Amino acid sequence: MAAMTSTTRPFLNRRLAEFGTTIFAEMSALASRTGSINLGQGFPDTDGPEEIREAAVRALRDGRGNQYPPGPGVPELRTAVAAHQERRYGLSYDPDTEVLVTAGATEAIAASLLGLLEPGDEVVALEPYYDSYAACIAMAGGRRVPVTLRPHEGAFRLDLDELRAAVTDRTRLLLLNTPHNPTGTVLTRAELAAVAELAVERDLLVVTDEVYEHLVFDPAEHIPLATFPGMRDRTITISSSGKTFSYTGWKVGWVTAAPALVTAVRSAKQYLTYVSAGPFQYAVAEALALPDSYFSAFRADMRAKRDLLADGLTEAGFGVFRPSGTYFITTDIRPLGETDGFAFCRTLPKRAGIVAIPNAVFYDHREAGAPFVRFAFCKRAEVLTEAAGRLKALRG
Numbered sequence: 222m223a224a225m226t227s228t229t230r231p232f233l234n235r236r237l238a239e240f241g242t243t244i245f246a247e248m249s250a251l252a253s254r255t256g257s258i259n260l261g262q263g264f265p266d267t268d269g270p271e272e273i274r275e276a277a278v279r280a281l282r283d284g285r286g287n288q289y290p291p292g293p294g295v296p297e298l299r300t301a302v303a304a305h306q307e308r309r310y311g312l313s314y315d316p317d318t319e320v321l322v323t324a325g326a327t328e329a330i331a332a333s334l335l336g337l338l339e340p341g342d343e344v345v346a347l348e349p350y351y352d353s354y355a356a357c358i359a360m361a362g363g364r365r366v367p368v369t370l371r372p373h374e375g376a377f378r379l380d381l382d383e384l385r386a387a388v389t390d391r392t393r394l395l396l397l398n399t400p401h402n403p404t405g406t407v408l409t410r411a412e413l414a415a416v417a418e419l420a421v422e423r424d425l426l427v428v429t430d431e432v433y434e435h436l437v438f439d440p441a442e443h444i445p446l447a448t449f450p451g452m453r454d455r456t457i458t459i460s461s462s463g464k465t466f467s468y469t470g471w472k473v474g475w476v477t478a479a480p481a482l483v484t485a486v487r488s489a490k491q492y493l494t495y496v497s498a499g500p501f502q503y504a505v506a507e508a509l510a511l512p513d514s515y516f517s518a519f520r521a522d523m524r525a526k527r528d529l530l531a532d533g534l535t536e537a538g539f540g541v542f543r544p545s546g547t548y549f550i551t552t553d554i555r556p557l558g559e560t561d562g563f564a565f566c567r568t569l570p571k572r573a574g575i576v577a578i579p580n581a582v583f584y585d586h587r588e589a590g591a592p593f594v595r596f597a598f599c600k601r602a603e604v605l606t607e608a609a610g611r612l613k614a615l616r617g
C-alpha cells in the first residue's frame with residue numbers, strides 16, 4: 222500500500238492509484254538484496270508434512286487435477302472441508318452447495334467482495350488490516366470504514382462501541398479477521414457474540430477471514446463467527462491450507478457459506494481464475510483429514526517459536542505484544558527511541574541484517590500504526606536464535 226506517484230504508475234487506474242507494490246514483495250526483495258534474515262513476509266522456511274507433499278506428487282502422477290478441475294473445486298476437497306468444519310466446530314455444510322474452493326484465501330476475499338458489493342457500499346473492517354482487503358474493496362467500488370484495534374494491557378483490542386458507531390445505513394458487510402494479522406489478537410467469545418448481535422440487529426453480511434484458525438495459543442481459542450446465533454446464514458467463512466499445512470505456494474483456499482452466498486462468490490470467482498491448483502486440491506483434502514496430533518504438534522511448535530522470538534525482541538529492547546494467534550509478533554519501537562516504523566524497517570537490514578514489516582502499511586490512519594513493526598516467527602529455531610542475537614545490536 223505504499224503510496225505511488227503518477228510518474229511511477231502512469232497507467233494505473235484511479236481505483237488502484239493509492240496501492241503500490243505490496244509491502245510483502247517489497248520487503249522480501251529487500252531481504253534478498255541485502256542478504257538479511259527475512260522476518261517480513263509470512264511464510265515458513267520449512268515445508269509441511271511429507272505425506273501431504275507425496276499426496277500431491279501422487280495426484281500429479283495419476284493424472285488427477287492435471288486438467289481443469291470442476292469450478293467449485295474437486296469433490297474430495299469440498300467433502301474434506303465440510304468434514305473439517307463439522308469435526309472441529311460442529312458446523313455442517315453441504316459440500317455441493319455450501320463449499321467453494323479458491324486460489325488461496327486471497328481469491329476468496331476478492332471474489333467475496335466483488336460478488337457481494339455494490340459501488341458505494343461501505344465495508345467495516347478491523348484496522349490494521351491485511352493489505353489485500355483495502356485493494357479488493359477498492360476494486361469492487363466499495364468504501365472502507367476502518368475500526369482501529371488499540372493497544373490495551375499488552376494486546377490490540379477491539380472497541381465494541383466504535384464498531385457499533387461505524388455501522389451506517391450504507392454498511393453492506395463487516396470484514397473480520399480472527400486470529401488477526403498483524404496484531405496476533407484472537408477475538409474472544411464475548412467480543413464475537415457482540416459482533417454477531419450487531420450483524421443480526423443491522424442485518425449485515427460478514428466475511429470472516431480465519432486463515433490462522435489453527436494457529437491459536439492457549440488460553441486463547443478460535444471460535445468461528447458462523448457458530449453464533451443467527452450467523453450461519455449471513456457469514457462467509459474463509460480459510461486456506463497455506464498457513465495450516467505450511468504450503469503457502471500451493472494457494473488452495475476455500476469459502477464456506479449458505480448456498481446463495483456461495484453462488485454470489487462463485488459468480489465472481491469463475492471470472493478471476495475459474496479454477497486453480499488441481500493436483501494440490503487432492504493433497505489438501507488428505508491434509509484436512511490428518512489426525513488431531515498433527516494440529517496440536519503444529520501449534521506447540523509455533524508456540525515455542527513465538528516465545529523464542531518474543532523473548533529475543535524483549536531482550537533487544539522492543540515493546541512486545543505477545544500474540545494469542547497467527548505467526549506474527551507486533552512490536553513497539555518507541556522503547557528503542559524510534560517512532561517511525563517505515564524508516565526503522567528501511568534501515569534494519571543495514572543495522573541488524575533483519576527484514577520486518579512496518580505496521581503502518583495496514584492502516585488508513587498511518588500515524589496510529591507508525592511506531593509498530595511486525596516480525597514473523599514461522600522460521601527454524603536456529604534462524605530465530607540468530608535473528609534474536611542480531612537484534613541485540615540495536616540496544617547500542
Ligand code: PMP
Pocket residue numbers: 263324325326327328351398402430432460461462463464469472473474
Ligand atoms: N488473509 C490473511 C489474514 C493473511 O495473512 C493471508 C496471508 N497468508 C491471506 C489472507 C492470504 O492467504 P492465501 O495465501 O491462502 O491466499
Ligand code: GLN
Pocket residue numbers: 243245246261262263264402
Ligand atoms: N499473508 C502473508 C503475510 O501477511 C503474506 C502473503 C503475501 O505475500 N501476499 O505476511
